[in-house]
Amino acid sequence: MNNKKGYLVNLFAVATLSILLSTSASSTAAEIPDHVRVKAAVDALFPEEQFNVWEFVKGDLNGDGIDDFAAVLTSHREEGERGERLVILAGQKNGSYTVLAASDDFCRVRYHYNLEIQNKSLLVTGYANLHGSNFSLQFRYNSTRKDLELIGENHIDSNDEERSFYRQSINYATDKIILSRKKNKLYKEVEIKMVEHRLAGLQGFNCRSYSDGIKELQFYINEDFSFKQW
Incomplete structure (x- = not known):
């Protein structure tokens, strides 16, 4: 994938061209809908890809006072598999965007997916189905690293019936892992202190192979609510 970092695109011109037939000649950048703006930025910054914007959210992630876009992009590969990327597009003063992380x-x-920006951090929640299991990943910008870092994650397997x-739940900021199980009125929670870990960056992040420095968890709450450690 060609990120073309540092490449600036005049988004106002691109987006205005995209909606020329449906808007007046006096349209301003502020009147351009966000879904048109983010799609135009994606097409300009990733010209060799044919990305669709599945989900996106707008807000200031890098603390410069200018709104950015976080977006989940999808593409269809020749072998029939769906490609998927999470990208952060940093807003510039002139209305253009650059790739902050991909x-x-x-x-x-x-x-x-559901995307939220809260207190300059990005919360990404993925749903396997409407009522069942889901996970969330929380990323926060590190100005020294010039990347977003994974600071927390949460995985839930649920059965509504x-x-x-x-x-x-893993909180990399507090060095804590919390395991919890609930069934009807029964509930058990175990808190574990992390010894060693590192913060995985969003740039090049892969859900199935990212490294946070934590070895495979050796703790589990069984269905009978007994705590297992091995």
Whole structure:
């Protein structure tokens, strides 16, 4: 994938051309809908790809006071598989965008994503189905690294009929792993202190192979609510 970092595109001109037939000649950049703006930026910054914008959110992620876009992009490969990327497009004062960070192959959820920007961090939630399992990844910008870092993750396996769930939460900022299980009125939670870990960056991030320095978890709450460690 060609990120073309540092390449500036005059987004106002591109987006205005895209909606020329449906807007007046006096249209301003502020009147351009966000979905048109982000698609125009993606097409200009990734000219060799044919990305579709599946989901996106707007907000200031790098703290410069200018709104950025976080977007999940999809593409269809020749072998029939769906390609997927999470990209951050940094807004510039002149209305253009640059690629701040771009993942490698992302998580390929079956149902949908929800993106939120809260306190200059990006929360990505992926849903396997409407009522079942989901996961969330939280990224925050590091100005020294010039990248977003994974600072937390949450994985939930749930069963609505049994009113049960199993949750694994990792907070890299507090060095804590919290395991919890619930079934009807029964609930158990175990907190584990992380010894060693590192923050994975969004640039080149792959959901199936990223490294946070944590070895495979050796803790689990069984269905009978006993705690297992091996």
